[in-house]
Amino acid sequence: MQPLFRVLYCSRTATAGGPDTHIADILSVARRRNAADGITGGLMFSRGCFAQVLEGPIEVVMETFERIQQDERHSDVTVLQVGPIAARDFPAWSMAYAGANDADDPTEGLETGFTGHASGGQELLDLLRAVIVREDDRLQLT
């Protein structure tokens, strides 16, 4: 098996004039492709900012990251962490999600404190893990 690799980045939704950003569209494509590619991860959206973890075999992670880079629905991509990992953080998720339903509403934000500025990759990663576990619990309750 190929060694596992992880990328963590954050970005902003494209500014006015760009294409509309519907999280549901992004997620459905992401989940379908990631499931086929053996990629797992988490996506968070809050107040106009994305944070995403992609984990999987290095080649497909690089390919997927490259595709996402070319996506005009977001910009200002800052990579916070990149490198090999021993195990997946989101093994059960082709792309877990936490956040607002539609990027068009800039006021909608998660109660996570995430504002697009994370002081470091590790902090953001911890946040993503915590949030996604919480959402996960909520989903199982309902």
Added chain:
Amino acid sequence: MDLTTEPMAMTGSARRAPGSAHLLALLDRARAGIVTVDRAQAILAVNRPLGELLRIPAAAVADAVWLADLLDGSAMLTEALAHEVDAALRGSIADGQPRTIAIVRGHGNEARFLALHVTPLADATWALTFEDTTERHAAEATAVNSALHDPLTGLLNRRLFQVQAVAALEARQARIVTVHVDGPPDHGSQAVLLIDLDRFKSVNDTLGHAVGDSLLGLVSKRLRGIARADDVIARLGGDEFAILAAAAPDRAGLASFAGRLVDVIGRPYLVDGHLVNIGASIGLALAPQDGDTYDKLLRNADLALYDAKASGRSTFRFFHAEMDDRAAARRSLEIDLRKALALQEFELAYQPQIDLDTKAVVGFEALLRWRHPTRGVVSPAEFIPMAEEIGLIVPLGEWVLREACREAARWPDSVMVAVNISPLQFEDLPRLLDAVARSLRHADLPGRRLEIEITEGALLCNEQGVLAALNRLRAMDVRVAMDDFGTGYSSLSQLRSFPFDKIKIDRSFVTDTGDLASQNAFIRAINALGASLGMSTIAEGVETEEQLARIRAEGCTSVQGFLFSRPVGPEQVDSVLAGFTQSRLSIPSA
């Protein structure tokens, strides 16, 4: 008459074979597929390869009476292609002339190529010879491809880009002529975008060429992703790309296109597990307003690109006429500069460096001046970048070394001369070492009286090579000073890599603008660092008593600046030295 059921006696592949068995055997061995017909297109003879070539079932070959039957049975020929064959034969039957047509079936790698020769034979018969030319085409196509495409990215290369751009420009001109006659003028324009990657070289230098090559591949994919289908994209060489927007939208549309390119090309890349950040600078020129020939467009796009890079990179610029003026000014500066060395228009001025403890002149920094007959004295800030750009800095730097050593040889033995060495001179280390050694030898100057000043830029690439060269200089007793200390980002780590003799604190810490407290703290830190590493420190740009008092309080060991003396011509060095001998006590004490 029911032709399909007419019994036919056949020998070999022949029906009413006109020739001998030998001939038939020969025809069957041919690589080409051959069928002969009469004026009514009834089949006279068919060789075996024909069925294979046109993919006609053997039974259908055997049953066919008319040429049309054969063509119908072919899995290779579409109806349209069969029609072309028929048309060629009819043409030849009508005028008795041979015909050759090319038949292409399918696309891309799947494409099959056939050549059909229709040849009138004697006694009102015609031969149709089908030849498979797919391999030849493929070979030619690869040859053409590799001659015209960039093997790394698969984009067009510079030559094919030129061919296509020229053709597109001509097509536009032709269109305007016709439109002019029967409609409103065509405002559709074309644009050339020149794209240069920022910081690509450092990716190559730090991560290696394999990563650099993969990165170029990813860049070209992003370019393809952003460009529209009819844009022509090329890699002109190195890290330079070009796009010909054949039906360019208006300026605003082009601006948003260029902005998107800058944005997307400038986003992070993952290459072989490495995170790589580069940027893109873009210059645009529009046809016809910025030029209606390929050469002019490319040149103007290049000027715009230069401007984009000069204004901080990772941005785009449209060509403007003023860029032409600026380019003309640059060109004339370049021409004058190239002549200046031969015409001996350069001179050196010397600014004393004073030791604050002994209050004596310990050395002079040699400063380059260019005195041009009509420009007057040109500031180094204006001509040094140009000299570096055109490579003149190397011979010029050698002249400075030679001249400074020659002058210094006349000075008292206790007085050194400091010479600035450009980072570009460090790109040819043997040549630099040779220039230093020869300058010392010719002037008969001991190495300990020469100090070379380098900026951290010199150490940025090929640090190992440069360090080795510095050690060789040290072996000649030459002293080495770190110039402009505190302005670059890696100053500190560089101090660790080589035992410099002296640290020159950048003048920005001396001038009393900005936050004095933090400047003082910085000067104090550098001095402490210098003291603990055994390096002396000198402050540049000291102009006032207050500044002197400050830097002295923070522990500098020597100074240089207008407060003591402007740079002076070589003939005044003696009087500066004499003046200091008399007035050394007038230097304020701490």
